[in-house]
Amino acid sequence: MAINPLSCSLLVAAASFCFAGVEGALKSPERSLKPRFTYDELWNLEKGFWDSFLYPANLKQTQGNESTVFASDVQGRVDITRTFDGDELNREYIFGLFADPTHISLVGVPVNYSITQFAANDRIASATTIVTFNATTFDVLVPVTIDTWIEFNEDGKIAQYDATFRWFEYLLDTLIEATAIKIKATSTDKAVAYVADVLAKTICNTHEQYCTGSNKQYADTGTCYDHLTQSIRFGKSYELGRNTLLCREVHEHMVQYRPDVHCPHIGPSGGGYCVDDMNYTQTVLQRYFSDSWIPFGYGQSQDIWLQG
Ligand SMILES: *[C@@H]1O[C@H](CO)[C@@H](O)[C@H](O)[C@H]1NC(C)=O
Ligand SMILES: *[C@@H]1O[C@H](CO)[C@@H](O)[C@H](O)[C@H]1NC(C)=O
Numbered sequence: 001m002a003i004n005p006l007s008c009s010l011l012v013a014a015a016s017f018c019f020a021g022v023e024g025a026l027k028s029p030e031r032s033l034k035p036r037f038t039y040d041e042l043w044n045l046e047k048g049f050w051d052s053f054l055y056p057a058n059l060k061q062t063q064g065n066e067s068t069v070f071a072s073d074v075q076g077r078v079d080i081t082r083t084f085d086g087d088e089l090n091r092e093y094i095f096g097l098f099a100d101p102t103h104i105s106l107v108g109v110p111v112n113y114s115i116t117q118f119a120a121n122d123r124i125a126s127a128t129t130i131v132t133f134n135a136t137t138f139d140v141l142v143p144v145t146i147d148t149w150i151e152f153n154e155d156g157k158i159a160q161y162d163a164t165f166r167w168f169e170y171l172l173d174t175l176i177e178a179t180a181i182k183i184k185a186t187s188t189d190k191a192v193a194y195v196a197d198v199l200a201k202t203i204c205n206t207h208e209q210y211c212t213g214s215n216k217q218y219a220d221t222g223t224c225y226d227h228l229t230q231s232i233r234f235g236k237s238y239e240l241g242r243n244t245l246l247c248r249e250v251h252e253h254m255v256q257y258r259p260d261v262h263c264p265h266i267g268p269s270g271g272g273y274c275v276d277d278m279n280y281t282q283t284v285l286q287r288y289f290s291d292s293w294i295p296f297g298y299g300q301s302q303d304i305w306l307q308g
């Protein structure tokens with residue numbers, strides 16, 4: 001419906017009619033605007049997630065059969081890794097990965113956070129969160145910027161999430177630089193080789209401890225070490241879900257929870273998770289999500305991330 005501002009300003013008594021006119025002019029005809037959660041509820045759900053992400057609260061999330069955070073059929077994607085389906089896998093991944101300050105790891109454990117951007121509508125929240133990690137392996141406290149989109153189901157559990165590690169390449173370079181200084185390395189390559197050595201030894205120890213019997217991936221520790229340091233790439237900042245050492249370092253943390261599931265991920269095959277199965281274009285165009293990330297169901301017909 002077209003509106004006439006002049007008639008609106010004259011028809012003060014009929015203000016409600018003018019509002020109806022404005023709405024009619026701007027509103028897409030397709031959807032209902034009734035939100036499932038208020039802004040306040042979405043803010044509290046968002047805070048609840050990050051509170052449970054911090055160490056040691058995250059330890060609790062790695063235990064038990066049913067998640068208080070994730071829907072059983074949760075779908076998640078992280079730009080530097082890949083997609084992860086289901087509650088059990090996501091709890092191992094999102095919480096279990098950052099739960100042991102004494103274990104060798106890239107970023108260590110999350111100790112506090114600050115939400116710096118937040119917008120939310122319907123059942124979808126978009127946020128930027130700066131999480132400070134205690135990177136115990138590198139002896140530094142490091143702020144990590146995580147951009148997230150989270151969709152909550154009717155129980156307030158996470159139905160979908162999509163996370164982006166902003167400035168991750170910069171972060172990785174910074175950790176390598178910190179290592180170079182610590183070990184007085186004369187070049188970046190030497191610092192990378194040092195980190196590769198430490199990570200490979202850690203992964204091979206885990207393999208030896210947990211990947212036994214039919215879960216065994218490497219004939220012995222020497223074969224494991226050689227494969228991880230020579231046969232595969234160290235990995236670029238976007239390759240934590242590809243056929244790299246960095247990908248196996250991510251999955252190494254999860255082996256303890258379910259060796260039968262996770263041993264192949266640190267093995268030569270990569271078990272479907274540390275594999276070069278998609279190129280850049282396929283990654284960017286992947287039709288993965290069940291629900292649209294646009295509140296109130298807008299724009300679904302043009303959304304190429306939705307499953308067909
Ligand atoms: C989890 O489920 C298994 C079987 O699926 C059951 O044996 C176990 O007792 C359950 N544990 C908890 C904490 O509910
Ligand atoms: C976390 O705590 C550290 C040390 O107390 C502080 O310097 C930092 O600003 C905090 N970071 C966030 C994201 O709140």
Ligand SMILES: *[C@@H]1O[C@H](CO)[C@@H](O)[C@H](O)[C@H]1NC(C)=O
Nearest residue numbers: 101102111134135136140141
């Ligand atoms: C970081 O970890 C070290 C080693 O566990 C610990 O001594 C230190 O207190 C931790 N720092 C913070 C801010 O959690």
Ligand SMILES: *[C@@H]1O[C@H](CO)[C@@H](O)[C@H](O)[C@H]1NC(C)=O
Nearest residue numbers: 277278279280281282283284
């Ligand atoms: C990525 O793979 C697809 C499917 O094999 C292929 O059609 C496309 O050309 C590839 N794109 C690039 C950039 O290599």
